Amino acid sequence: xxxxxxxxxxxxxxxxxxxxxxxxxxxxxxxxxxxxxxxxxxxxxxxxxxxxxxxxxxxxxxxxxxxxxxxxxxxxxxxxxxxxxxxxxxxxxxxxxxxxxxxxxxxxxxxxxxxxxxxxxxxxxxxxxxxxxxxxxxxxxxxxxxxxxxxxxxxxxxxxxxxxxxxxxxxxxxxxxxxxxxxxxxxxxxxxxxxxxxxxxxxxxxxxxxxxxxxxxxxxxxxxxxxxxxxxxxxxxxxxxxxxxxxxxxxxxxxxxxxxxxxxxxxxxxxxxxxxxxxxxxxxxxxxxxxxxxxxxxxxxxxxxxxxxxxxxxxxxxxxxxxxxxxxxxxxxxxxxxxxxxxxxxxxxxxxxxxxxxxxxxxxxxxxxxxxxxxxxxxxxxxxxxxxxxxxxxxxxxxxxxxxxxxxxxxxxxxxxxxxxxx
Numbered sequence: 001x002x003x004x005x006x007x008x009x010x011x012x013x014x015x016x017x018x019x020x021x022x023x024x025x026x027x028x029x030x031x032x033x034x035x036x037x038x039x040x041x042x043x044x045x046x047x048x049x050x051x052x053x054x055x056x057x058x059x060x061x062x063x064x065x066x067x068x069x070x071x072x073x074x075x076x077x078x079x080x081x082x083x084x085x086x087x088x089x090x091x092x093x094x095x096x097x098x099x100x101x102x103x104x105x106x107x108x109x110x111x112x113x114x115x116x117x118x119x120x121x122x123x124x125x126x127x128x129x130x131x132x133x134x135x136x137x138x139x140x141x142x143x144x145x146x147x148x149x150x151x152x153x154x155x156x157x158x159x160x161x162x163x164x165x166x167x168x169x170x171x172x173x174x175x176x177x178x179x180x181x182x183x184x185x186x187x188x189x190x191x192x193x194x195x196x197x198x199x200x201x202x203x204x205x206x207x208x209x210x211x212x213x214x215x216x217x218x219x220x221x222x223x224x225x226x227x228x229x230x231x232x233x234x235x236x237x238x239x240x241x242x243x244x245x246x247x248x249x250x251x252x253x254x255x256x257x258x259x260x261x262x263x264x265x266x267x268x269x270x271x272x273x274x275x276x277x278x279x280x281x282x283x284x285x286x287x288x289x290x291x292x293x294x295x296x297x298x299x300x301x302x303x304x305x306x307x308x309x310x311x312x313x314x315x316x317x318x319x320x321x322x323x324x325x326x327x328x329x330x331x332x333x334x335x336x337x338x339x340x341x342x343x344x345x346x347x348x349x350x351x352x353x354x355x356x357x358x359x360x361x362x363x364x365x366x367x368x369x370x371x372x373x374x375x376x377x378x379x380x381x382x383x384x385x386x387x388x389x390x391x392x393x394x395x396x397x398x399x400x401x402x403x404x405x406x407x408x409x410x411x412x413x414x415x416x417x418x419x420x421x422x423x
Contacts, residue, residue: 004031004128005031005032005033006030006031006032006033006055006056006125006128007032007033007034007035007050007053007054007055008025008032008033008034008035008054008055008056008057008058008121009035009037009043009046009047009050009054009056009057009058009059009075009080010022010025010034010035010036010037010057010058010059011036011037011038011039011040011042011043011046011057011058011059011060011063011071012038012058012059012060012063012085013038013039013060013063013064014060014108015038017085017108017114018036018038020114021058021114021117021118022034022036024114024115024118025118025121028118028121028122028125030122030125032125035050035054038063039063039064039065040063040065040066040070040071041065043059043063043071043074044074047074047075047078047080051078054075054078054080055080055081055124055125055128055153056080056081056082056083056103056121056124056125057075057080057081057082057083058082058083058085058117058121059071059072059075059082059083059084059085060084060085060086061084061085061086061088062086062087062088069084072084072100072102076100076101076102081103081124081153082102082103083102083103083104083105083106083117083120083121084102084104084105084106085106085107085108085113085117086105086106086107086108087107087108101151103120103121103124104116104117104120123248123251123252124152124153126251126255127152127153127154127251128153128155129155129335130154130155130177130178130251131154131155131156131157131175131176131177131178132149132154132155132156132157132176132177132178132179132180132247133156133157133158133159133165133168133169133176133178133179133180134146134149134156134157134158134159134180134181135158135159135160135161135164135165135179135180135181135182135185135195136158136160136181136182136185137160137161137182137184137185138182139160141182142158142160145180145243146158148240148243148244149180149243149247152244152247152248154247157176160185161185162185162194162195162198165179165181165185165195166198169199169202169208175335175336176208177208177209177251177254178208178209178210178211178247178250178251178254179199179208179209179210179211180211180213180247181195181196181210181211181212181213182212182213182214183212183213183214183216183221183225184214184215184216193228196210196212196225196228196229196230197228197229199229200228200229205229205231206254206257206258206261207254209231209232209250209251209254210229210230210231210232211230211231211232211233211234211246211247211250212225212230212232212233212234213233213234213235213236213238214233214235214236215235215236215237221233222235231250232246232250234246265277265281267341269319269322269323270322270323270326270341271326272326272339272340272341272347273338273339273340273341274340274341275340275341275342275343277340278338278340278342278348278350281338282338282340282350282398283398285338285350285352286350286398289352289394290394293394294352294353294394295356295392295393295394296350296351296352296392296393296394296401297349297350297351297352297354297356297359297390297391297392298348298349298350298390298391298392298398298401298402298404298405299348299349299350299351299359299363299388299389299390299391299405300346300347300348300349300388300389300402300405300406300408300409301325301329301346301347301348301349301366301386301387301388301389301409302344302345302346302347302386302387302409303321303322303325303345303384303385303386304384304385304386304387304413304417304418305384305417306318306321306344306345306384309321309382309384313380313382317375317377317380317382318345320375320377320382321345321375321382321384322341322345324370324373324375325345325347325370325386326339326341326347328366328369328370328373329347329349329366331369332362332365332366332369333349333351333362333366334351336352336353337349337350337351338350338351348402348405350398356392356422359390359392359422360390360420360422363388363390363420364420366386366388367385367386367388367418367419367420370384370385370386371383371385371418385417385418386418387409387412387413387417387418387419387420387421388409388412388419388420388421389404389405389406389407389408389409389410389411389412389420389421389423390405390408390420390421390422390423391404391405391408391422391423392422404423405423407423408421408422408423409421
């Protein structure tokens with residue numbers, strides 16, 4: 001899940017290196033909890049208590065109470081993606097570890113190595129929230145690729161033909177980032193070409209990646225599929241390492257493009273989408289739902305007595321309240337739900353594929369979480385509440401629904417605040 005807390009196990013007896021790693025890990029754009037230990041004994045305890053919920057590990061090869069790589073053996077045994085750090089170079093040991101599927105092998109005194117470790121951690125954390133679609137008419141090939149990709153902590157879907165592929169891509173909840181397809185999924189060459197063309201009709205290269213694989217000896221296939229719109233080409237038979245490197249590399253590049261797009265779409269302070277993006281993307285979502293005859297929810301939220309908070313505690317505290325509100329909304333909403341900051345403490349949300357009953361449940365949960373939340377600063381403990389207006393159904397115009405949600409919000413404000421109201 002996108003907003004799930006990601007746990008990282010850090011076992012290293014060098015306190016200075018730990019401090020550097022923790023600072024860099026906390027800077028990543030994930031909700032992260034770091035489990036830190038300087039001993040093998042404590043590392044074992046962390047794994048025992050969090051066995052199925054540790055997403056990645058950075059472990060010292062030569063701990064004072066385990067000097068033969070026992071910690072790395074344990075994390076790998078528990079199927080935890082692992083980076084090994086050490087200050088001793090041992091070629092045989094390095095090859096052994098790499099053959100055991102560690103993410104990386106770095107030296108403590110190398111700044112570049114530490115940065116590489118952070119990049120590897122970030123990639124594997126992204127993978128937990130990334131879905132890849134395998135398209136191959138061979139079950140053996142599908143199973144082989146699925147095992148490789150699942151070991152990379154990717155979510156994997158499979159299809160065996162053109163029709164299944166297009167069906168899965170049309171299901172929005174799948175949120176597929178990459179298609180890994182065999183060039184010969186069907187005997188009809190036109191269908192194979194059509195798959196790439198059809199995908200590119202719907203998605204740009206930086207929105208949905210395509211890697212084509214083939215065992216054909218035709219030297220022109222790679223060039224042809226790239227011209228058609230594929231991002232990359234892999235020749236069969238391939239190695240596990242080649243698939244891992246190619247897939248991670250493409251996903252990394254696509255993430256960079258996504259980050260660049262989001263800089264122009266998002267509010268810098270909160271990470272919520274800005275008003276301009278809501279008008280363009282929200283209108284598209286709304287119009288599609290209207291064509292499909294599906295109900296949507298338009299929700300307006302703002303902080304009760306926000307001017308009082310700013311006047312009493314200062315605008316810095318007001319900003320913290322706004323950031324905290326966004327964080328709690330994100331924790332209770334789906335990644336597909338559109339959260340937009342319209343200005344100040346005013347937010348507008350657009351949710352689709354959800355019943356009115358569930359809308360009320362989600363909004364009440366957000367309201368209650370905010371009511372019970374305490375913001376602690378060096379000088380104060382601050383609590384605040386929110387009011388929520390809801391418009392549900394389908395109007396001729398999205399902006400009419402926003403007006404209705406606003407009317408419901410004003411009702412809340414005029415009747416005691418700290419409540420939700422459906423127009």
